[in-house]
Amino acid sequence: MPSRHHVASESEFETTSEGRIITEIQGKEIAVFRIDEEYHGVLNYCVHQAGPLCEGRVTGDTQIAEDGWSWESTREDEIISCPWHAWKFDIKGGQCIDDDRYSVPTYEVEVEDGEIYVVA
């Protein structure tokens, strides 16, 4: 049964995280990201070749614009790009952007009295 694991305070996240905190919980590295005002947990493990996924660059996605010719940016700061070969994953749901056959585990994150907890 999952239980809550303390990660940091919200103020620590603000000052030290550079957009994420990576912590070890039950032998797994899990990263906590904040998108807008919500926190999301992602396993720091890339399903491609086991790279440290969550140490990569936080980015967005692109799609063809309505005119059918140009590209437009979407989902800014909701995508993590693996530092090894740049596979991209949705931080909120874990799906691989490049190939929907793949995904990474994600974790619920709770905040109580300004303290951040991963449920794992």
Ligand code: FES
């Ligand atoms: S190990 Fe992550 S893209 Fe290859």
